[in-house]
Amino acid sequence: MKTNIIEAVNLTKTYKKTVKAVDHISFSVEEGELFGFIGPNGAGKTTTIKMLTTLASITDGTASVAGYDVDKNPAAVRENIGIVPQELTADDELKGVENLLLSAKLHHVPNDVARKKGKELLELLELEGAAQRQVKTYSGGMRRRLQLAMGLIHEPKILFLDEPTLGLDIQTRQNMWTYIRDLNRKEGITVFMTTHYLEEADSLCDRIAIIDGGVIKVSGSPSQLKEKLGGDVLTLELNGDSDATLFLRNIEGISEVTKGDSVYRIKLLQAGKVLPSIIEEITRKGFTIAQIGLTKPTLDQVFLQVTGSSMRDEGSNGDAFGQRILIERLK
């Protein structure tokens, strides 16, 4: 049985006794898992990472990381984690390799080991050509990759990634996904990441939790969450005038049928498996299909259903950006 490498119970962060950034959340991450925290800006993602990485104190509840209590034994937690923060912390004036070796020093990695591991990482992240250049000459993607290398130089058990592809173009983002996936699958590093790109969470994470207003709304694997929405939607247009609604409802695998004009909206679970037999039954009954379309549920739909689709810039209680500014002031 796999053990929980991160465990949060009723984890809470309140700033100056008034602003609840994170409100009694509980979750666990198994060893070797790639776990994603998704939510709108200001939902509490970064605050949660800060608590788990010993940067923010815990107001209430407990958290353990790598088997150590974050509050009671922060030093042991720090030994076992690597962090790639949202801000790019690599020093502009220093060369790529100097940043990497400094990061190794901060984690007490012996020089010869650091050099060897550094070389490997620079190769893996395709930075070996730029290693001797000052970071101020790097592109956004190179900076992110260097930051990832800096988070990995001491071979941490758990890697925390806070918005790892923020502001990257689509090619660079996909490369970044490949690196992260490889680290997790091949090196066995547990990854805890936050993102507000849903396709990123969908493509990378074994399991996600959606957080909004400091509270976890749902959690599960991306496909589980999508299935909860009611599965895939098939749109079907049939030739002829006869109504097929009743007939369709009785076909196995179909959960719901609604008809508008001549187009049927059919909800079904696991479309890939049941679609061939559905089409076969329809044609056997003598119907001819004029047009057919299939929409798979996206994480976006799950997200919007869970967090509500209202705009977040109206200064209401749900104003996430306002929340962040408030927290910054209170710190």
Added chain:
Amino acid sequence: MFSDTFALTARDLKKWVRNPATIMPGLFLAVFWLALFGSSFNPTNLIPTQIGGTSLPPAVLSQIRSAIVGTFGGAPTYITYLTAGIISLIAVINMAYGGIGIVLDRQLGFRNMLLASPISRASIYFSGVLQNFTKVMVLALLTFVVALLIPNGLQLAQGFGILGFLGFFAAFALLTFAFSCIFTTIAFSVKAVEPLVAIANFIAFPLAFISNSLFPIASFPNWMKTIAQVNPISKANEAARLLIVNGSLSTSQMGIFAGDILYLAVFALAFTILGYVAAKKALKAE
């Protein structure tokens, strides 16, 4: 802890050496104060040669002149007197600028990277102190050279040798270290550069002016005298001036010098500890 402190200090100094232009504002300040302000003022030129149409006898004039030079600690030129004052003035002012890097590290997230790593919190504090200290001591050395290069500038007494040189800089090293502790702690506690500069100016200028840096304490009003006498800047200046003006010290001068150094050492030690306690609080998890 030492290797952590060393690694972090090395990072800062590496950045500094790669960008030597950052030392220029401090150096310009030294040149302006010493060459322009220093040359504009010569107290012995203000002695009238005649009063009410009667010329003063040369013997009296020379007595007045040596009395004034005496007030200036026996310095043969005003710049000789001023050099120590300007070194301490520049040291204190540049501490504020040294703190800017610390504030930027916080704003850019570098501080959080340090705090989430297993290095000791003390090494974060001491690396801040050491990098500030090193930069200012290099500037102090350059200011000393500038003073020597100015025509009719710093005139070293005969007998001022390597020991004198070391003693001169030991006084400033203790002063600078103490101030580095104070300003590093302030830099750790503020979130933006503006309040840092405001606080630094608020501390640095009054402290420098209420000392013997620019003028002898003898000309001060009484309330300023009281503060100036206990001001560590005055002690460092006094110790440094004793050496450059006299070269080798008499027993009584040696007593004053040792007293000043002891005073500065206690001051430095106190602020190392106070600064550490305050910095540790500032570096705690938010």
